[in-house]
Amino acid sequence: MxxxxxxxxxxxxxxxxxxxxxxxxxxxxxxxxxxxxxxxxxxxxxxxxxxxxxxxxxxxxxxxxxxxxxxxxxxxxxxxxxxxxxxxxxxxxxxxxxxxxxxxxxxxxxxxxxxxxxxxxxxxxxxxxxxxxxxxxxxxxxxxxxxxxxxxxxxxxxxxxxxxxxxxxxxxIPTHAVLITIILHTIGIGESSIDQLIGDLEKMQNPTIGLAAHMGRVDIRISAKADTEKNAHKMMQPILFQIKQKLEPFIYGYNGESIEDAVIQQLSENHVVLNYQNSEQAPFLAGIVSEIQTKLENKIGKNQYNNKKLHELILTTSILELDQKKTLLVTLEQAGKKTSQEYNFLNDTSAFEEWVINRTLGTIFSYLKRKG
Structure with missing residues (x-):
């Protein structure tokens, strides 16, 4: 090259x-x-x-x-x-x-x-x-x-x-080379844990694998160069297969797909509607949940959305601050059964809202994916 x-x-x-x-x-x-x-x-x-x-x-x-x-x-x-x-x-x-x-x-x-x-x-x-x-x-x-x-x-x-x-x-300098890049979005697993699972792949020269940590989620970048787009994609396939084998429960999307899109898809597949009970505590999160509810209704149709056979997933969140440390508690309840996840925030406060959104939606996504 x-x-x-x-x-x-x-x-x-x-x-x-x-x-x-x-x-x-x-x-x-x-x-x-x-x-x-x-x-x-x-x-x-x-x-x-x-x-x-x-x-x-x-x-x-x-x-x-x-x-x-x-x-x-x-x-x-x-x-x-x-x-x-x-x-x-x-x-x-x-x-x-x-x-x-x-x-x-x-x-x-x-x-x-x-x-x-x-x-x-x-x-x-x-x-x-x-x-x-x-x-x-x-x-x-x-x-x-x-x-x-x-x-x-x-x-x-x-x-x-x-x-x-x-x-x-x-x-x-005719290169006769084509670069293809795919981004895998993961949530519910840290950068260091991903590195332990696919560290051997990160040493490759072509395709190349790279990690990028964001607030509450991690992206995996896979790039391949070849003489044609078809051959570049062909080079990627065994790498994608290995990564999916090791990280499938944590992968929520590819390239431009968002965690919101992934949650909507899981809600639809599980025939579940989302109800955020104490939304006044985090208005910025309530706005995101409201958008998800609207998009889900548009996706499955109003009649099905209002169908009583749909199972309701109740979301509550609690944000605590003690000694300058913030803690997020996400609780999900369905059919009388509750499950909770606690997360500690250690980053710059300017990124707190993004972190809360990603942690909360990630918890919902992981819960529904396990049930599905």
Whole structure:
């Protein structure tokens, strides 16, 4: 598989002054193009440090993409750093300067003398016109590596990447690879417990397995690369089978499916309606339960929903706080039989409501799945 690295340039990124959305966008986009993204690096506006990183990256990756540092000021050093890394001088491009002047005119602005810095590129580099901004991009080859340098403004970077860079890399580095990703959603089991059960699978290189913990639930990401979508899915099947064997009771959905959808499905299959008795204690949860009740009624029809043969599942919740520790008690009652689950909240309070919702719905889902 072809390999890629992303280098985001800007001291403001290291200071935490802005969110680095460029690396996230490029990482996903390059994976979609069939590349293995091995590294994402952020470096400040320093010519020698940028040049060193570019040299290292070009020795180990087929494609290196940088963002930022292409403006007109002294602290926009990407052009000089790329030239230094490739061992070539920068060269003034008259036609590129003409494009910059024209672009400024379209914006009813006049370029200053320092804007001429943007018309200097490393020798043998190919300029890429910026149709949505004033900072031109460029690409060049160094050894066996394709180096593409893009503006740091996210909207400009994305436009140039999609319109110009993707065709270039498809021509220069045809990957012939397709990436397929499936997300399995689990609830009622912790990340460490999942790791113990499928840790051997997480060591695989292709497909790759990764875990992502959320408030009260854990996602399992399975990604496979192959020459065709059919073959990628074929690679996934034995892995999916093994994961389902070990975690089936805890899996509530795939990809875009929500825990709410899973609860509705279980209520429907078990011919059960949900009644939240003390909903005034947690209005945010009551709203979710109300939506579930409405969607269930729409799913099975009003007459069947109101049919007395349907079994009622009574939900009560209790939220206790003692010594800054919050505890959630979820009680389910059906046909006079009660079952309760207690959970302790140890995270940031801003995520408490999401945690309560997931824990409560997870308890309902697990209860109904066991009965079904």
């Amino acid at each position: 072809a390999t890629a690295e992303i280098i985001t340039i800007g001291t403001e990124l290291l200071l935490g002054e802005i969110v680095n959305t460029n690396s996230q966008y490029l990482a996903k986009s390059l994976n979609d193009q069939g590349f293995d993204v091995f590294r994402v690096t952020t470096v400040g506006d320093n010519v020698s440090r940028i040049a060193d990183i570019l040299k290292e990256a070009s020795l180990r990756s087929d494609l290196v993409i940088t963002t930022g540092g292409l403006g007109p000021t002294i602290d926009d050093p990407t052009r000089e750093a790329a030239a230094l890394a490739c061992g070539v001088p920068t060269v003034f491009h008259e036609e590129l300067w003409a494009q910059i002047v024209q672009r400024f005119a379209q914006l009813n602005r006049t370029p200053s003398e320092n804007n001429k810095r943007q018309a200097y590129l490393p020798q043998n580099a190919t300029a890429i016109e910026n149709q949505v901004g004033t900072a031109p991009a460029f690409f060049l080859h160094t050894g066996g590596t394709l180096l593409c340098c893009l503006p740091g403004v996210p909207s400009e970077m994305r436009f140039i990447f999609e319109k110009e860079i993707i065709p270039i890399i498809n021509h220069e």
